[in-house]
Amino acid sequence: MVDRAPRDDGKLIINAVASVLVLSYALPYVYLVSTALKPAADVQQIPPSFFPAQLSLENFGTVIATAGLPQAFLNSVTVAVLTTLLSLLIAVPAAYVSALYRRRITVLFMLFALVTRMVPAVSLGVPLFQIMKALGLLDTTIGLVLAHTSTAVPLAMLLMAAFFDGVPKELEEAARIDGCSRFGAFWHIVLPVMPSGLAITALFSFIASWNEFLYALLLTSQHGKTAPIVIAEFNSVYGLAWGPMAAAAVLFSLPVILVTLILQKQIVGGLTFGAVKG
Amino acid sequence: MTERRFVLLMLLPAMLFLGFLVVYPVVLLVYNSFFDVKLIDPSSRVWVGLGNYVEALTSKRILESALRTLKYSTFALFFELVFGLGAALLFAAIAKRSHWHRTIFALPLMISPIVAGLLWRFLLVGNIGILNYGLAGLGIIADPGAIKWLSDADIVIYSVAVADIWLTTSFVALVSYAGLTNIPQEVLEAARIDGTNAITRFWYITLPMLRPVLAVVVLVRGIDALKTFDLIWIQTQGGPRQASEVLSMNIYQRMVRYGDLGQASATATLFLLFMIALAGLAYWKIWRTDNG
Numbered sequence: 001m002v003d004r005a006p007r008d009d010g011k012l013i014i015n016a017v018a019s020v021l022v023l024s025y026a027l028p029y030v031y032l033v034s035t036a037l038k039p040a041a042d043v044q045q046i047p048p049s050f051f052p053a054q055l056s057l058e059n060f061g062t063v064i065a066t067a068g069l070p071q072a073f074l075n076s077v078t079v080a081v082l083t084t085l086l087s088l089l090i091a092v093p094a095a096y097v098s099a100l101y102r103r104r105i106t107v108l109f110m111l112f113a114l115v116t117r118m119v120p121a122v123s124l125g126v127p128l129f130q131i132m133k134a135l136g137l138l139d140t141t142i143g144l145v146l147a148h149t150s151t152a153v154p155l156a157m158l159l160m161a162a163f164f165d166g167v168p169k170e171l172e173e174a175a176r177i178d179g180c181s182r183f184g185a186f187w188h189i190v191l192p193v194m195p196s197g198l199a200i201t202a203l204f205s206f207i208a209s210w211n212e213f214l215y216a217l218l219l220t221s222q223h224g225k226t227a228p229i230v231i232a233e234f235n236s237v238y239g240l241a242w243g244p245m246a247a248a249a250v251l252f253s254l255p256v257i258l259v260t261l262i263l264q265k266q267i268v269g270g271l272t273f274g275a276v277k278g
Numbered sequence: 279m280t281e282r283r284f285v286l287l288m289l290l291p292a293m294l295f296l297g298f299l300v301v302y303p304v305v306l307l308v309y310n311s312f313f314d315v316k317l318i319d320p321s322s323r324v325w326v327g328l329g330n331y332v333e334a335l336t337s338k339r340i341l342e343s344a345l346r347t348l349k350y351s352t353f354a355l356f357f358e359l360v361f362g363l364g365a366a367l368l369f370a371a372i373a374k375r376s377h378w379h380r381t382i383f384a385l386p387l388m389i390s391p392i393v394a395g396l397l398w399r400f401l402l403v404g405n406i407g408i409l410n411y412g413l414a415g416l417g418i419i420a421d422p423g424a425i426k427w428l429s430d431a432d433i434v435i436y437s438v439a440v441a442d443i444w445l446t447t448s449f450v451a452l453v454s455y456a457g458l459t460n461i462p463q464e465v466l467e468a469a470r471i472d473g474t475n476a477i478t479r480f481w482y483i484t485l486p487m488l489r490p491v492l493a494v495v496v497l498v499r500g501i502d503a504l505k506t507f508d509l510i511w512i513q514t515q516g517g518p519r520q521a522s523e524v525l526s527m528n529i530y531q532r533m534v535r536y537g538d539l540g541q542a543s544a545t546a547t548l549f550l551l552f553m554i555a556l557a558g559l560a561y562w563k564i565w566r567t568d569n570g
Contacts, residue, residue, distance in 0.1 A: 011372055018368040022379045028444060029389070031408065032397045047422070048408040094292035097285045109289060116300055118553040120505045122526040123546040126533055127303035127310065150299035153292060182284045211390035213508035214526070218534070228392040232512055242400055249393045260388040261381070 036060065036246040043243040059247035069248065072230040078141050079226060080209040083148040087205050088198070090149070091156035096186055098157070099164030100172055110161060113154035124150065125218045132219055139224045147215040152205040159204060163197030164190070203263065207256055227252050304550070310543035317537035330544030339520065340545055343528040346435050350510075350524055351503035354439040354446075358499060359492070361443065362450025367480075369451070370458040380455065383448045391445065395512030398441035402427035402513075428514055431521035438510045438522050442503065450495055457491030458484070497560050504553065525549055 031050060035043055039056040042049070063069055098106040128147050129138070137143030167190055175185035191198075216226045231252060234245040279287075311330055313323040334340050365383065369376035386394070401409045410422040419425060427437040461484060469479050507526040510516070516523035516531070523531070529549065533542035 011375075014368055014371045015375060018365070018372060018376065018379050021365060021368065022382045025444070025448075026382050026385070028397055028401060029385070031401070032393075035400070044406050046406060047411050048406055050408065090291045090295050093288040097288040101281065101285050103282075103285060105289065106285060109293070112296070115554060115557070116296070118501055118550075118557045119300070119304070120526055120546070120549050120553060122505075122507060122529045123307060123550045124300065124303050126529065126539065126542050126546050127306040128299070129533075130306065130310075130539070131303060146299060150296070150303075153296060154300075157292065182279055182281070186288075207388060211392070213390075213392055213511075214530070218530070228390060228508075231396070232392060242406075245396060246400070249396050253389050253393045256388045256390075257385060260385065 032246050033250055035242065036250045038243065040243045043246070044240075059243040060251070062241075062244040063247045063251065066230075066244065066248075068225065069227070069230050072225050072227045073251075075141055075224060076210060076227040079144050079148060080206045082141070082145045083152055083209040084202050084205040086145065086149045087152035087156045088202060091153045091201075092160055092191075092198070093186070095157045095160035096164055096190070099161045100167070100169060100190075110157070113157045116151075116154040117158075121151070121214045125215055128215070129218050139220045139222055141224050143219055144216060144224055144226070147219055148209040148212055151212075152208055155208065156201050156205055159201045160197065163194055163201070166197075167194065199263075203259070210256065307543050307550070308547050310539055311547045313540045315539040315543075317533060317539050323540075326540065330540050331548070333541060334545045334548060339523075340525075340528055343520070343523045343525050346522070347504055347506075347524040347526075350435050350439050350442075350506070351500060353436055354442045354503050355496065355500055357439075357443045358447050358450045359496070361447045362495075363454050363492075365447065365451040366454035366458055369455050380452065383451055386445050386448045387452075389445060391441075391506075391509040392512055394441045394445040395509045398438075398444065399428065399513045402437060402440070404429060429518050431518050434514060434518065434522045438513045441509055441513065442506065445509070446499060446502075450499065453491060453495050454488065457488045461487045493560075497557070500560075501553065501557065504556075 034051050036059050037055050037057070038052040038059070039054060040058045040062065042053060043059070094109065098110050125147075128150075132138045132143040132147070135143070137146070171193070172185045172190055175189040176182070180189060211228065212226075213228045213232070216224075216229050217232075220226070220229065227248075231245065231248045234241050234248065312325060312327060314326045314329070315323045369379055369383075372379075401407055404426055405423070407422075407427070409427075410419065410425060413419045414422045414424070425433075428434055430437075465483060465487075466479055469483055474482075505526060506524060507530065510522055510524055511527060514522045516527045525545070526549075529542050529546050532538050532545065
């Protein structure tokens with residue numbers, strides 16, 4: 001777009017534009033962090049200030065002392081970890097045969113996993129409420145794990161199948177010739193060569209469950225509540241407690257952001273991979 | 279073990295699980311939609327045939343929320359594509375030096391919709407929302423109270439989409455960037471030597487070669503936007519006076535607040551059918567153009 005300018009000048013301008021764009025994009029989140037760090041009394045001052053006049057951990061103190069919030073964070077961790085383990089356990093074998101043993105049934109099953117992505121959560125949530133009620137699993141972490149896994153399995157299947165697609169079929173065949181059983185080839189030979197695929201799939205399942213809101217809202221009411229639900233309740237129960245709410249939101253999003261920064265390359269790779277492969 | 283047996287055995291856990299937690303619920307959903315069922319007492323079912331569907335299709339509130347869902351999704355998708363593609367082009371222009379830009383841009387991908395919704399509500403909320411103070415400071419609006427983002431029924435459905443756009447532009451940008459890096463540089467170089475300008479190159483080379491990637495982005499993001507619940511719920515709970523109530527929210531309210539399981543199921547079934555039809559149409563179009 002800047003062909004007529006000397007090329008380095010052009011790049012410099014584009015670099016500046018891109019930097020401004022990216023920084024203005026980050027501003028809202030920076031404001032959230034700065035709000036969380038303001039003294040509680042300053043949060044709702046008029047006119048608002050972007051940066052805290054003085055730093056304070058008051059809002060974080062309020063959050064930790066808020067009834068139910070530590071428990072909700074614990075529930076979130078439990079549900080997300082169990083969802084991840086269960087969905088990998090179920091999805092990985094299915095993805096493996098779908099990628100390496102292409103048959104009519106595996107193709108149809110993958111198509112089914114793809115269609116499942118179209119199902120609005122609320123359409124599944126209405127009958128899931130009934131099923132969980134009948135099973136006595138309403139307001140339990142197990143009930144929520146099952147609900148989350150129902151959406152995590154198709155996602156994990158699609159991602160893992162894309163990763164297995166990158167494994168040469170010869171690897172499995174060589175293992176078979178060396179006397180491995182079919183399951184042995186899967187377990188001892190193919191699976192160990194793809195730790196990054198497994199890690200990304202696990203991370204995506206974890207994040208999806210960690211962030212999930214609608215099922216948690218429908219299927220839990222007291223004991224099984226997860227962090228997003230309790231954070232959302234700051235809205236109504238405590239009036240407009242913006243300070244603690246910002247602090248809770250920061251606490252809630254920080255672990256995922258840190259992991260993202262560490263694994264940025266793999267995550268973006270996996271994400272674009274998954275999207276482009278559809 | 280025969281191959282056939284092995285394949286079935288490996289598929290079995292997924293089949294049983296999804297059968298029980300996806301297929302069975304969907305069957306139950308459709309079954310419920312033919313009855314008048316109260317949530318408090320699911321055994322009190324009265325067969326009403328297509329009654330719930332007639333009610334759903336003639337209810338002004340449901341039709342309005344369906345229309346609003348389309349408005350919201352189109353608006354969000356349009357800006358996500360424009361901003362996302364724009365950012366991707368900028369990143370591609372500085373190529374290797376865009377590493378830090380892309381790192382920062384990747385962050386919102388991992389921010390939960392709940393957090394994004396809260397954050398934007400705080401930025402937009404009347405009297406303490408800093409965005410209006412910023413706009414007033416720049417002289418764009420007369421005073422900080424000039425635009426009531428979340429309480430003006432005429433604009434609220436677009437205001438709540440801003441959080442969605444902020445949250446997912448980066449997804450569009452990063453996927454488009456991956457697509458851009460896959461375009462062979464020789465083609466663009468050849469066109470440059472032929473004396474074409476940047477806009478021509480973008481329109482006749484880059485955009486067509488990016489088409490499959492963009493099609494997937496539109497599909498994935500479009501489906502997610504149509505299903506949105508949490509992001510809007512946290513900002514307005516559907517208000518003021520249902521002016522930001524989308525279809526997911528309408529179904530949720532019908533079930534939880536009014537306890538009408540049959541009605542909620544009929545609307546949810548219609549929603550589901552629409553989504554599958556839409557996705558089928560999109561896949562068919564993409565598949566056909568890719569093969570022809």
